[in-house]
Amino acid sequence: MKISMAIQSLRRSLLPGTARSPPSLSSFPKLSGFAVSASVRPRAIVAASAAPGWRTGERTRRWGGFCSGNSEHDKALGSCFYSNGGAASSNYGGCSYLELSDEGLMKQCEMGTFKTSGPGGQHRNKRESAVRLKHIPTGIIAQAVEDRSQHKNRASALLRLRTLLALKVRNAVNLEAYSPPKELLQILPLKSTVRGSDCGPQIGPNNPKFMLGVQALLDLLSAFEGSVSEAAKLLGLSTGALSRLILSDDSLRLAVNELRASKGLKPLK
């Protein structure tokens, strides 16, 4: 394989607009999805637990699955996408990362593209527009390869990076003086007794703000060493209700179970 990864620091602004909605799932990948497995959910971006193979997201996995997913190169790409030492390990102030604009976040990243041998530019028509972002402070890597435009792959990679930061970077929580942040309250079911009516309707996984809530929830669970019942008490929910919330989103469920496993607890099912 002549492809090598060229990594280069780029301190340039990335996107003309900042917030960008998640790349829409175009029609055909779902065909591939069904060819692989009919039960996967369309949206979730699944956190990788350092497993090789395409783990960057449902969508990517489907591409891989539909189209010679056993290619060595795809595996190599997949393994770039690793967990930063497990869900509960780091303490980098991830909250603030997520508050950064796309440009600000991009400034903390190294961007790599896939470079083939040869002079590129006008010489070449290869649609090799994969983009790999390495978030320098955390070492988290996100990438996107499935779009035709490098520009869009950059945007998708950045979106994935945000998800991964939420899932993998833990912030310390002071349990003595804890009051749930608004982002967390917003993803709780309405019956939560601490929620208050000013939080508006419950935010679901399709809302980009959902990940902010997920991050806060994981921080709390991590402070309770993975105990759902303890966290539920603080959030004014029954253990069952909080479990259901966790199980409702694949990426959240995986992250919680990874945390629980690291504390010797059984996975939620």
Place this chain on the structure above:
Amino acid sequence: MKPTVRPSFVRAWPCIASDFSTFFLRLPPPPLAHARNIAQIRHRRIHSSLSPPPPPPLLASSPPSVPPPLFLRPPKYTTTVADLLEWHSWAKSLAASVGSSFEDSDNGPDSRLLCRELNWLMEDVLDGFDPSLMHKAVARDDPDVIVSSRADVQELYRLWKQRIEERRPFQYIVGCEHWRDLILCVREGVLIPRPETEIIVDLVGDVISKDQGLREGLWADLGTGSGAIAIGIAKILGDYGSVIATDLSPVAIQVASFNVERYSLQEKIEVREGSWLDPLKGVEGKVAGLVSNPPYIPSDDIGGLQAEVGRHEPRLALDGGAEGMDDLLHLCNGAASMLKPGSFFAFETNGEKQCKFLVDYMQNQLPGSFCNVNTASDFAGTQRFVTGFRNG
């Protein structure tokens, strides 16, 4: 969860799809790139300011009809899931049979890339396609479920054969290229915009974010091809400024005009036909920014190009003369007279060698004309662009 049933860009352009076919049918035939005589092309290009260019030779007596890009065609065909899957597995095995043979011979695409293209082809062809139907069709073992598509299955067989056997570029097959956040229509006769070139727009973005005067000024994209850079710049200029987009190729002029209209930028971008600086007559000394991705491949390298490029893309867009620098030097020499004091320029080049040469040339052969002359790299780390400012 509601699946997205069609790519969003289709929704953005529903009304234009109808007049598209008429437009594309009117286009003159693409020049047969490899059948041209280089000397003639070079003469036509560089010296056309002295003598008017002869009309391009008509290679076909009647213009071949150019079908509109797939994604803009009405989804008037229906096909069963079974037929679609049969085509797909045929196409996939054809792609697989390529292995790394193209890559080994001319650095062309390997099976993996071709498979990815196959998925993109499906994206463009299938309309309002409800994946749950496909799920059900397979789950219930009901292969007669119908999906609607923009091409019939026979055409899909034909197109994929062209892709593999003739090495026809994927972008000409689907009729578009995704570039930055744009979807630009392309066809034979116009260069397919490259990812590297996306950065020119970023470079302009950097400059105008620091200088409102430049943002409000007149920009020029010389050799605009599909209109990519001009449209990219017009979009980041926002409510300010305007752009002149030029090309010598009539096909490029038509495709660029088409893309400009598609993005409703006719008020902002004026498309002018002519050789390099000629179409800027009347705005001498008034241009706030001049950008170009001129042909820069040395003539001797044209023969060894990847088949998709060398056999199918217009030579006029690629061949930069013996050292590949003819057009770049022509532009450097002429730029100063167009640019106003403090204005910006950016040129794409073949790489480090040309970059260095140009920086040196502008500093030493054109002393006093430019300042802050620098190079910038593409995403692969290759020094690709020369940028700078007009003195003053």
